[in-house]
Amino acid sequence: MSDDRKVRVLIVDDSAIMRQLLADILRSSPHIEVAGYARNGLEAMEKTRDLRPDVITLDVEMPVMSGLEALPGLVGIYHKPVVMVSSLTQEGAETTLTALEMGAVDFVPKPVANQISSMRSVADEIVAKILQAGKSQVQISSAVSKPVPAHPQVSEKKAPEAFLSQVAEAPAKPPRESSKSEKPPKNIVLIGISTGGPQALSETIPLIRPPVPPILIVQHMPSKFTGAFADRLNRKSSLEVREAVTGDRLKNDTVLIAPGGKHLRIAGKSPLTARIEVTDDPPISGHKPSVDCLFESALPVFGESITAIIMTGMGRDGVRGLLAIRAAGGATFGQDEATSTVYGMNKAAWLEGAVETQFPLTKLPGIVAKSWRG
Structure with missing residues (x-):
């Protein structure tokens, strides 16, 4: 959609109070228009067909048809960006993930219950995410449709074919059990990711086969979500996946x-002495956790043995x-533009020459595997 056209939003929630509150927040922006309302997932499907909104805000628990029941149709059939309206509880985190x-x-x-006024404190965040969603690309998940194509289109700036030709596509399924390499780490893989990350990582991390170097990930996400996210990945991966704690060895x-x-x-003088530090320092460039923080801390320890990957996110x-x-x-x-939900962080890195090679999402497991051999 063009930058000068308003983002038209369909609000889906069974609560009249919540619908009105969200509408008031969205109308506070001159760049957003409320296209309509729906009280459940079934109405959301019908209104999406009739009103053709640019973005949909979707509640989870609703009568007739829940948000999760409607989501495959809204994304898979109508290809509309959906922003979930979620409770920041452990149960809410699982559903949102x-x-x-x-x-x-x-x-x-x-x-949270009986604290409707708390929504107003995050009004700026809501507006910003709706505007960003209006510019995003819907990536059809293998959970609702077919997997990401084997050879998606790459961005106009071509990645070096000599490298990508050596990187295998993601295997169809990882082995259920594999013995962990006990060799001390020589290399390390660092990943920075934001909007669109849970879907991208859920489709690729479980397909990475040992042996691989330690993998450290910064995913922009609230505190109650990262632990649940790590647990979900761990349950379907042949690698050990967990939330980092201070003192962890790589x-x-x-x-x-x-x-x-x-x-x-990462703290330490060499890969052999490297340890994890989790700190509560102020945000860096507005982010906490910060991708730059992780990347820069790894440099004195691993130097040229780093494989650093920047992925979808604003x-x-x-x-x-x-x-x-x-x-x-x-x-x-x-990550390339074609397979990114938001081509933002990775776009900035590519345009500034920080990234040597762009890749489609399906190449991520192969890039990680090659870092072990490299």
Whole structure:
């Protein structure tokens, strides 16, 4: 859609109070228009067909048809960006993660019982995410449709074919059991990701086969979500996946995810002495956890043995760290535009020369595997 046209939003919620509150917040922006309302998932399908909104806000628990029941149709049939309106509780986190893995582009917080006024404190976040969703690309999840194509179109700037030709597509299914390599880590893989990340990582991390170096991930996500997200990935992966804690040693075939609302750093003088530090320092460029924080902390420890990957998400977090890693001889990769929900962080990194190679999402497992051999 063009930048000068208003983003038309369909609000889906069984609560009249919540519908009105969301409408008031969205109408506070001159760039958003409320296209209509629906009280359940079935009405949402009908209104989407008739009104053709640009973005849909979707509640989870509704009569007749829930938000999760309607989501496959809204995303898979109508290809509309869906922003979930979610409770920031453990139960709400699990449901929201399911929705994000199914193709919802983002979520905004919903007030806890009898605290409707709390929604107003996040009005700016809601408006910003709706506007961003209006510019996003819906990526059809394998959970609701077919897998990502084997050879998606790449961006206009071509990635070096010599490298990508050596990287295998994601295997159809990882082995259920595999022995972990006990070798001390020599290399490390760092991933920075934001909007669209849960879906992208859920479709690729479980397909990575050992042996691989330690993998550290910064996913922009609230504190109650990252632990649940790590647990979900761990249940379907042949790698060990968990939320990072201070003192963790870096181990091959292990994925550590930065806790929401905390920074993730690598401390030590060499890969053999490297340890994890989780800190509560102020946000960096508005982010906590920060991709730049992780990338820059790894550089004195691993140097040219770093494989750094920037993926879908808005903003430019990670660009500074990628520039430093590439200058030091490390390998830097960016997810391409065609397979990104939001081509933002990875776009900024590509345009500023921080990324050497762009890749479609299906190549991620192969890039990680090659970092072990490299």
